[in-house]
Amino acid sequence: MSTVADERPQGTVPGTVPLGRALGPRIAAVVVLLAGAGLLVRAIGDAAQHGVTVDGPWLAPLIVTSGWVVLGATYLIQSWTAKAAAGERGERAPRASWFVPAALMAALVGYALVLEYTVVGYVPATAVFFVAAARLLGDRPWREVILRDAVVALALSLVIYVAFTRFLDIQLPAGVLPL
Amino acid sequence: MNVLLDGFAAVLTPENLLFAIIGVTVGTLVGVLPGIGPALTIALLLPLTFNLDSPTGALIMFAGIYAGAMYGGSTTSILLNTPGESASVATSIEGYQMARRGRARAALATAAIGSFVAGTISTVLLSLLAAPMARFAVMFRAADYFALAVLAMVAVTALVGRSMVRGLLSLTLGLFLGLVGIDSLTGQARFTFGSVNLLDGVNIVVVIVGLFAIGETLYLASRPHDVPSTVAPLEPARGFAWLTRDDWRRSWRPWLRGTALGFPFGALPSGGAELPTFLSYTYEAKRSKHRDEFGSGAIEGVAGPEAANNASFSGVLVPLLTLGIPTSATAAVMLAAFQIFNVQPGPDLFDEGARWCGR
Numbered sequence: 001m002s003t004v005a006d007e008r009p010q011g012t013v014p015g016t017v018p019l020g021r022a023l024g025p026r027i028a029a030v031v032v033l034l035a036g037a038g039l040l041v042r043a044i045g046d047a048a049q050h051g052v053t054v055d056g057p058w059l060a061p062l063i064v065t066s067g068w069v070v071l072g073a074t075y076l077i078q079s080w081t082a083k084a085a086a087g088e089r090g091e092r093a094p095r096a097s098w099f100v101p102a103a104l105m106a107a108l109v110g111y112a113l114v115l116e117y118t119v120v121g122y123v124p125a126t127a128v129f130f131v132a133a134a135r136l137l138g139d140r141p142w143r144e145v146i147l148r149d150a151v152v153a154l155a156l157s158l159v160i161y162v163a164f165t166r167f168l169d170i171q172l173p174a175g176v177l178p179l
Numbered sequence: 180m181n182v183l184l185d186g187f188a189a190v191l192t193p194e195n196l197l198f199a200i201i202g203v204t205v206g207t208l209v210g211v212l213p214g215i216g217p218a219l220t221i222a223l224l225l226p227l228t229f230n231l232d233s234p235t236g237a238l239i240m241f242a243g244i245y246a247g248a249m250y251g252g253s254t255t256s257i258l259l260n261t262p263g264e265s266a267s268v269a270t271s272i273e274g275y276q277m278a279r280r281g282r283a284r285a286a287l288a289t290a291a292i293g294s295f296v297a298g299t300i301s302t303v304l305l306s307l308l309a310a311p312m313a314r315f316a317v318m319f320r321a322a323d324y325f326a327l328a329v330l331a332m333v334a335v336t337a338l339v340g341r342s343m344v345r346g347l348l349s350l351t352l353g354l355f356l357g358l359v360g361i362d363s364l365t366g367q368a369r370f371t372f373g374s375v376n377l378l379d380g381v382n383i384v385v386v387i388v389g390l391f392a393i394g395e396t397l398y399l400a401s402r403p404h405d406v407p408s409t410v411a412p413l414e415p416a417r418g419f420a421w422l423t424r425d426d427w428r429r430s431w432r433p434w435l436r437g438t439a440l441g442f443p444f445g446a447l448p449s450g451g452a453e454l455p456t457f458l459s460y461t462y463e464a465k466r467s468k469h470r471d472e473f474g475s476g477a478i479e480g481v482a483g484p485e486a487a488n489n490a491s492f493s494g495v496l497v498p499l500l501t502l503g504i505p506t507s508a509t510a511a512v513m514l515a516a517f518q519i520f521n522v523q524p525g526p527d528l529f530d531e532g533a534r535w536c537g538r
Contacts, residue, residue, distance in 0.1 A: 032348065039355065042370070050367075057362040061369055064358060068351040075344045100400040108393070137400055 029076035036068035100136050107132045121175010126157035189235060198236045202228075202243020203250075210251020216262075218508040220248035225516050234520060241516060245509075246298070249492070253290045253485055258283060261399075266452030266488045266507070269460040273473065273480030280476050288422045289430045289478055290485040296431075297438040297486035301493035304442055312501040328504065356381045390508075430482040433463050437486030444487075445494020445506075452491040452507065459483035500524050 043061040052058050111129040114120050130153035131146075138145065161172055189195065205227065210220045224244045228237040256267040257274035270290065277286040332350055359370045360380030371377040422430065437459045444455040463479040464470065473480055498504045503525035505511040517524050 036351075039370070046369070057365040057367040057369060061355075061358055064351055064354045068348070068355065071344060071348040071351060075348055078342075078344055097401050101397040104397060104400055 025079040026076070029072065029079045033069065033072035033076055036065060036072045040065040040069050103136050104133060107136070115173055119173075119175055121177055122172040123154075123157045123161050123177055124175065126160070127153040130156060190239060195236055195239050198231070198240040199243040202240035202245075203247040206244035206247020207251045207254075208247075210248035211254045212251075216267075216508075217245065217248040217252050218512045220251065221245055221509065221512045221516065224248075225512075225519070229519075238520060238522075241520075245513070246294075249489065250291060250294060253294070253488075254287060257286045257290065257481070266456055266491070268453075269456035269484035270481055270488065272460065273477050276474065276476035277478065277481065278476075282476060282478075285422055285426050285478060286476075286481050289426060289482045292422070293430065293434040293437065293482045293486040294489040296434045297441060297488075297490040298493065300438050301442045301445075301490040305493045305496055308446070309497055309501055312497055324502075356386060426478055429469070429478050433459070433479045433483035434486040436462065437483040437488075438490040441487035441490030441492075442494040445491030446497040447494075447506075452488045452495070455487040455491045456484040459487040500528055 040062075043058075043065045047058045047062055050056070050058050052062065107129060111125060114125045115122065127150070131149050134145075134149045134153075135142070164172055190199075205224060206220055209224060210217065221241075221244060225241070227244070228240050231237040231240065252262065252267045253270050253274070256262040256271035257278050260271050260275040262268045262271045274286045274290070277283065355370075357380075359377055361368050361378055368378055437455075440459050440462070441452065441455040444458075445452065460480055460483060463477075463483040464473045467473065467477060467479045469477050469479065492507075492509070495506050495510045498506055499510045499514060501524075503514070503523070505514045514524060522528065
């Protein structure tokens with residue numbers, strides 16, 4: 001996504017923070033580095049257990065995860081030094097809102113768990129998820145749009161359910177509704 | 180050459196034209212959804228084509244879906260400033276400004292006609308170039324393919340985006356996802372962590388939806404200040420004349436220049452549409468007689484990049500069909516789709532694949 005993101009105008013002052021203080025890239029770099037290190041340990045374990053040959057299946061994981069760790073460390077260092085320098089020059093980055101993406105992620109994970117582990121079924125789960133997502137992404141007062149959102153959500157999830165199960169032969173969980 | 184003409188004849192039957200129309204319509208409908216780029220549109224709509232009896236019809240409908248998805252992507256770039264993929268970013272710069280000034284109709288029309296012109300020219304080039312390329316590619320051995328794959332991955336990583344470290348990091352993440360599951364050569368399970376679901380590996384559609392749809396949604400959700408707030412009302416339409424004579428005069432050269440830039444760049448094994456679209460934009464912005472209009476909605480800035488975008492995709496089909504190398508996300512989805520249709524892109528395609536055109 002970075003290529004698209006990079007082209008967005010970043011100069012508007014009201015919604016920006018000084019670049020040096022942007023925490024996101026550093027957190028991302030730490031997470032990436034830790035994940036890579038964990039997988040490298042795993043790859044080394046596999047390699048030690050099975051033995052490594054050039055044409056065997058255990059060499060590629062070693063190469064890929066080592067590359068991951070090296071690049072992740074480089075990125076972490078860069079995100080400290082480069083961002084600090086940019087902050088001193090007075091460059092600004094768009095201020096990111098954390099609540100909405102985090103809540104969306106939570107809703108998405110909850111939606112997947114409900115579909116996978118309960119008998120609620122596709123239509124009710126999707127309708128509720130749609131209303132929640134529309135609420136999170138929209139700014140208008142709750143009372144004005146809740147009815148419209150609910151109608152759209154129900155119609156949309158029903159149409160998708162019928163289209164996929166009847167016409168495309170792709171099974172979706174039917175759940176509690178007698179469909 | 181006869182086979183080629185047979186191919187055109189097969190496409191021009193009423194039934195196959197109908198498949199094409201259905202494909203374009205559905206592709207545009209899904210493609211105009213903000214944040215859903217061509218790659219994701221194709222991935223989502225691919226199952227539609229599975230139920231057709233005629234494989235030729237399925238491929239034609241698939242091509243229609245692709246064309247519709249591309250145009251849908253331009254539509255969101257122009258109307259909402261939300262390019263569905265990096266190739267439409269250049270279009271959105273001037274296109275969105277045109278829309279804000281009430282000239283959305285002209286912007287969409289020059290994008291559509293430019294795409295048609297560029298697509299037609301470059302498809303003819305593709306059919307002329309592909310066979311010689313394939314004959315050359317037949318000489319390739321495993322080592323050559325490996326070298327080519329490394330070149331393509333490194334080139335794409337280095338050229339796309341601003342940070343090479345982030346690009347290479349993404350590359351290793353992608354390579355890692357490819358490792359998950361049973362190794363097709365040795366049958367060993369790698370990185371499955373005891374989960375049966377991971378034995379088959381990570382499905383490409385899941386990756387694409389996660390990267391393009393979820394990623395873009397979360398990105399937009401984190402930037403509440405970027406949401407455009409003012410759009411001028413549309414200029415009144417004059418019948419079907421959505422482009423004035425002046426618009427035509429200003430558009431046709433950028434269309435042709437965009438095509439000339441897009442096709443060769445797309446055909447390189449490092450492919451992709453980012454370079455030619457931005458080159459076309461820069462060229463038009465520097466050379467146009469209406470230089471002063473750039474930044475506030477110059478039609479050349481839509482016509483050129485859109486033509487380059489379409490032409491470069493026909494160019495991208497050259498390495499995809501002859502070498503089996505996808506050089507853009509959309510091409511990667513198309514490669515998966517071809518394989519589902521039992522068409523294996525690569526040097527052999529042009530020996531075995533003629534039957535696909537003739538039926």
